[in-house]
Amino acid sequence: MPAISDSAPDFALPGIGGETVRLSDLRGGVVVLFFYPRDDTPGCTTESIAFSEAGPAFAEAGAQVLGISKDSLASHEKFAAKHGLDVVLLSDEHGQTCEDYGVWVEKKMYGKTFMGIERSTYLIDADGRIARVWRKVKVAGHVDEVLAAVHELTD
Template sequence: MSETPMQLAPDFTVPSSAGSDVTLSQLRGNPVVLFFYPRDNTPGCTTENLDFTALYPDFSSLGCAVFGLSKDSLASHEKFISKKALSVPLLSDEHGQTCEDFGVWVEKKMYGKVFMGIERATFLIDANGHIARTWRKVKVKGHAQEVLEALRNL
């Protein structure tokens, strides 16, 4: 039985709330957690960002970069970070190309309406740039801790 090789994560360059662009391929040599979330300042997204912020020192101590990504503007991200005292850098994919490349721009349904939006998903990317683990349709409660455990087992 042969193992399926891990898929290389799609490369991207997007603006970051930390002040400069982030290019995924330039982060090789260390693991990366990339969590996609629908929108700044909404209940589930706020909880998810606060949970990753609370565990950010643990991720950092393992040499792992953590980024939240949505289609919100940098201005929106900066307000969100300030309002909620977030420490995780947020990436802005206003044109949606990174969301498309990772397959998280999907058809959603709410209250009988069908629309396109970001599926809450997280990707653990190993030091070689391969997707080591994927979480789709994430339930927020306990998720950041589960990702940290997966990183520890990487």
């Protein structure tokens, strides 16, 4: 799992709209990566809507926001259309980026153990280094906290 001040692992992932997004292409600007478990589940929907609504504030602060899950592009497109999301959603169907960022972990729910994405957010500075990490994210208030961290980084 990458730590603060480490170089952020590069990736090239397909996004809705057919565009491949490469982290290295975004160097020079601040990037917020939020990893979420599944499209169209309550917490993931709330988080994605909040990041989408705050999109203009992140853009004004000079940050690009990217949401990543293992869902397919078709699932992402349906999810974005259903909820009017403006945030860029990327598909990591093979899970390599999730593993590179250490968010593919063993989870427990209702007495069952399984592998899944731990809701996490990474703030990456303009030099491609990890500036902040939030693990086991609680959705309420999270977007505001990330936006404040972006302002601290860019001011």
